Amino acid sequence: MFELARAAPAKQCTHMMIEVTTEIGGEACPFGKRIMELADRLAQWSESPDGLSCTYLSPAHRSVAAEIAALMRGAGLLTEIDAVANVVGRYPARGQAAPALILASHYDTVRNAGKYDGRLGVLTAVVVAEHLNRLGRKLPFHLDVIAFSEEEGVRFSSSFLGSRAVAGRFDSELLERRDAGGVTLAAAMREAGLDPGEIPALGRCREELLGYLEVHIEQGPVLLDEGLPVGIVGAIAGSVRAMITVTGTAGHAGTVPMGRRQDAAAAAAELVLYVEKRCAQAPTLVGTVGQLAVPDGAINIIPGRCELTLDVRAGDDVTRDAAVSDIMAEIGRIAARRGVSFDCKEVQRAGAVRCSPRLQSMLADAVARAGVKPRHLPSGAGHDAMMFDGLTDTAMLFVRCGNGGVSHSPREIITAEDADIAARIVLDAVLRLAEAS
Ligand SMILES: [Zn+2]
Structure with missing residues (x-):
């Protein structure tokens, strides 16, 4: 068995106060509060005691996967950890033969990371699915909540390992990559109880998918400077x-x-x-x-x-x-x-990726209904969404990043209010999509 490293609680950052209040069912900001609390919980698992580091298949990474899987099960999702350590939870459709809408982002981090890069998207998806399940609201499509295992490329100098596999773009040559200690990706996977031979079967095909939606912190200052809690990504550089x-x-x-x-x-x-x-x-x-x-x-x-x-x-x-x-x-x-x-x-x-005009306009409508001015902006950073380009319609919603827009740093912050708005927008977009399907 591997050793579990539990880091000291991260230092409390001062949240920027933003004048947005959200009330659902009498409680202010319920989604946002839950997302912040869960992000804190996931951040307890780290490879180093003095900051958040969670690289592919480290003990901390495996603990986070187990924690997310438990969360998804608790949210009523059919959950499994797949052959590349993605945590996949399905909120099943009314009927069996239905396509899937993927709500996803990643749970690995860079070294000395912030708590929200990647995980915000995972947790937003989880709280939305949890809410639908609580209401007993069935959809005409499967809602697949995916926490991708690897996006940052820290350990094996190859990014998007998790989303590559689901998008059917995992090249088996990657398995020969070595980490700084000389361990191959294939060996690391086997040691973690994963079977690299099962990776090709993870690839989804076009017919199975309705679309892909990812929430992510902006990792830049545009939304902060313009006083907007969220923005719609037009293209990924x-x-x-x-x-x-x-x-x-x-x-x-x-x-x-x-x-x-x-x-x-x-x-x-x-x-x-x-x-x-x-x-x-x-x-x-x-x-x-x-x-x-x-x-x-x-x-x-x-x-x-x-x-x-x-x-x-x-x-x-x-x-x-x-x-x-x-x-x-x-x-x-x-x-x-x-x-x-x-x-x-x-x-x-990697070619620039244009997000789907149809999903962008659907998100823009949901943003406007949340009382926020729809703002389209490009993403300078790469994201898992890129892997789904050409496979299905993709869209991304950025959430305002505090502290001048700093990310990949312990100084990375968001507010519960902004996380709440993002979750409501995703929920609204999912329900509209259900009406339109
Ligand atoms: Zn990220």
């Missing part, structure tokens, strides 16, 4: 990621004249500044060098090698690809001028 190695010539820091150097780090620095300048030229375009290292560097050695990463995203692929191609051209110029060589290996390319 696609990204290109590359690992770049610059090779120059190592030399003595004291003896090689400045004009005779092939300094790999200086060449990399030029590239970093170019990425920053070029990616500031279009509204949804962003570019980041997130890792930068001089392997075997020393204070008295001219860097002979430098390794860096590149991440470029935009709301549309044309804008992004134009930036990437300019960056590659600049790499050529820097190499020629400085006498260094660059090796660029593209490690990921």
